[in-house]
Amino acid sequence: MAASGAKPTAQQSKMGDCNKEAGDKKGDERKAFMKTCLSAKKPATQQDKMKACNKDAGEKKLKGDERKKFMSECLKG
Incomplete structure (x- = not known):
């Protein structure tokens, strides 16, 4: 407990x-x-999405505008 x-x-x-x-x-x-x-699976929270997208962006070694664009697209999905 x-x-x-x-x-x-x-x-x-x-x-x-x-x-x-x-x-x-x-x-x-x-x-x-x-x-x-x-x-039942709960839909991912915005925070969960942010963590996953940050991890993916880091693995892809994205920087600057490229990272911003990736994060924007990733968080929409």
Whole structure:
């Protein structure tokens, strides 16, 4: 369990969100819903995209305007 004051992990947040969405479902219906909800991929956040694009730009050794153009295109995708 997370220490008090600490942010919940992504999995803990997802579990909380899925629990709210499950509402008053019971038994097998709830189990099936939770399994589907928890295994669903969350779309990448802007921060995740930024990290991935920065990594790609670094690997390609892009600089200046070339890097700006690459980052702009990468972040749109």
